[in-house]
Amino acid sequence: MHDAILLESRGVPAALVVTEPFVAVAARFAPTVGAPDYPSAAVPHPISSVGDDDLRKYAATVADEVADLLTTR
Numbered sequence: 001m002h003d004a005i006l007l008e009s010r011g012v013p014a015a016l017v018v019t020e021p022f023v024a025v026a027a028r029f030a031p032t033v034g035a036p037d038y039p040s041a042a043v044p045h046p047i048s049s050v051g052d053d054d055l056r057k058y059a060a061t062v063a064d065e066v067a068d069l070l071t072t073r
Contacts, residue, residue, distance in 0.1 A: 017043060022042075
């Protein structure tokens with residue numbers, strides 16, 4: 001999240017993608033870096049043990065949401 005906020009502060013669009021268990025963690029962390037209510041897109045957990053095909057499926061489920069985050073902030 002910190003990296004996404006830093007990139008955006010430098011004019012680079014960014015979108016935070018986290019696995020589902022970390023949505024709440026990101027929400028709690030956001031105010032500490034000056035970005036309360038910073039949005040994120042969530043994919044299923046875990047991702048480290050799934051193959052490329054499943055990762056592509058996960059990406060497809062959040063692609064539109066990520067595109068919106070990149071173009072509406």
